[in-house]
Amino acid sequence: MKYPSFLILIALLWSGDANSQDHQHAYGKALTFPDIPGFKTLKCDLHQHTVFSDGEVWPSIRVMEALREGLDAISLTEHLEYQPHREDIPHPDRNRSYQLALEEARDHDLLIIHGSEITRNAPIGHSNAIFISDANALLDENAEVPFREAKKQGAFVFWNHPAWYAQNPDGNPILSDFQRTRIKNGELHGIEVINTFDYAEESLALALEHNLTIMGTSDIHGLIDWDYLEKGNHRPVTLVFAKERSARSLREALFEGRTVAVYNSLFVGRPEFLVPLLKACIKIHRVAYIPNTDILEVELENSSSSDLLFENQMGYTFYSKPPVFEIPAGKKILLQIKTLERKGKLDLRLKALGAYTAPKTQPVVTWELLPE
Ligand SMILES: [Zn+2]
Numbered sequence: 082m083k084y085p086s087f088l089i090l091i092a093l094l095w096s097g098d099a100n101s102q103d104h105q106h107a108y109g110k111a112l113t114f115p116d117i118p119g120f121k122t123l124k125c126d127l128h129q130h131t132v133f134s135d136g137e138v139w140p141s142i143r144v145m146e147a148l149r150e151g152l153d154a155i156s157l158t159e160h161l162e163y164q165p166h167r168e169d170i171p172h173p174d175r176n177r178s179y180q181l182a183l184e185e186a187r188d189h190d191l192l193i194i195h196g197s198e199i200t201r202n203a204p205i206g207h208s209n210a211i212f213i214s215d216a217n218a219l220l221d222e223n224a225e226v227p228f229r230e231a232k233k234q235g236a237f238v239f240w241n242h243p244a245w246y247a248q249n250p251d252g253n254p255i256l257s258d259f260q261r262t263r264i265k266n267g268e269l270h271g272i273e274v275i276n277t278f279d280y281a282e283e284s285l286a287l288a289l290e291h292n293l294t295i296m297g298t299s300d301i302h303g304l305i306d307w308d309y310l311e312k313g314n315h316r317p318v319t320l321v322f323a324k325e326r327s328a329r330s331l332r333e334a335l336f337e338g339r340t341v342a343v344y345n346s347l348f349v350g351r352p353e354f355l356v357p358l359l360k361a362c363i364k365i366h367r368v369a370y371i372p373n374t375d376i377l378e379v380e381l382e383n384s385s386s387s388d389l390l391f392e393n394q395m396g397y398t399f400y401s402k403p404p405v406f407e408i409p410a411g412k413k414i415l416l417q418i419k420t421l422e423r424k425g426k427l428d429l430r431l432k433a434l435g436a437y438t439a440p441k442t443q444p445v446v447t448w449e450l451l452p453e
């Protein structure tokens with residue numbers, strides 16, 4: 082039987098692809114965010130599980146998932162005190178999950194951060210210690226010990242899912258005396274404002290009140306594909322603004338609070354990082370008046386992987402576009418601004434409706450327009 086030539090071509094492309102792409106895991110649905118002035122934007126998911134605690138996959142799968150989605154850094158934060166697979170997968174060395182991820186990542190461009198989840202009932206709750214050197218040393222009956230030990234190891238520690246209804250039935254975080262003491266002692270540095278699908282405004286309020294680093298994580302137990310990608314979503318991530326793409330710079334940036342938590346079109350962060358990020362996400366291409374009119378045409382491109390929703394904050398209105406509009410991820414749109422007279426320059430001012438710098442507070446972003 083003779084194969085149609087296009088099938089042979091596909092077969093050739095397929096095999097060529099398989100050879101040249103040997104041991105790569107990238108594919109077409111990467112998370113994309115621009116750098117901001119002075120910093121590299123690192124896409125991080127620093128809260129994940131594997132079979133070495135209550136997750137469903139082997140650590141190498143977490144590395145491959147991260148590469149497929151274009152992340153820069155991950156941490157496998159196994160529950161220290163909750164080990165439901167212990168009978169089948171005994172592992173007296175609690176560093177094993179990290180070591181296996183490191184092995185898989187050796188041939189790849191992905192930072193693996195050593196972490197563990199300190200796991201207690203309310204009011205202490207769950208916390209991740211990352212940038213640890215030995216997870217075994219964090220095991221102790223007394224909950225104060227792992228925090229003290231994590232600090233000794235130079236770890237960055239953040240409070241996980243503070244609004245989790247299993248621990249706080251009204252879905253609101255309660256800052257306990259335990260956490261107040263940890264913050265005072267320099268043993269707690271960050272807080273998840275986005276965990277899995279949940280953004281808690283109350284957690285953001287706590288972050289701002291106590292000067293904690295704003296975090297977003299997947300807390301994935303199953304497969305990223307099943308929970309997020311095949312539903313048309315990306316996992317939640319923390320964007321970390323680091324001086325360079327290294328574990329050292331990442332750690333420094335976390336301690337300095339240089340982050341924005343992102344889940345699809347939702348952005349949560351301090352204005353000094355969130356505003357430059359949104360500004361960098363939108364590239365301005367062509368700015369010119371329609372001939373014989375006072376209508377300024379501006380071509381905008383969203384260079385990020387998130388759909389962005391904006392509201393007009395200018396003194397001028399738009400032609401053939403409502404004041405609230407979306408720029409889909411990776412797409413270009415045309416704005417037509419009725420400036421009433423020809424302007425030499427003006428500011429495009431838009432409120433980012435999916436972005437929050439504080440509960441119910443959205444930032445206004447400004448781009449300078451210079452008509453041709
Ligand atoms: Zn947890």
Ligand SMILES: [Zn+2]
Binds near residue numbers: 129130198300
């Ligand atoms: Zn967890």
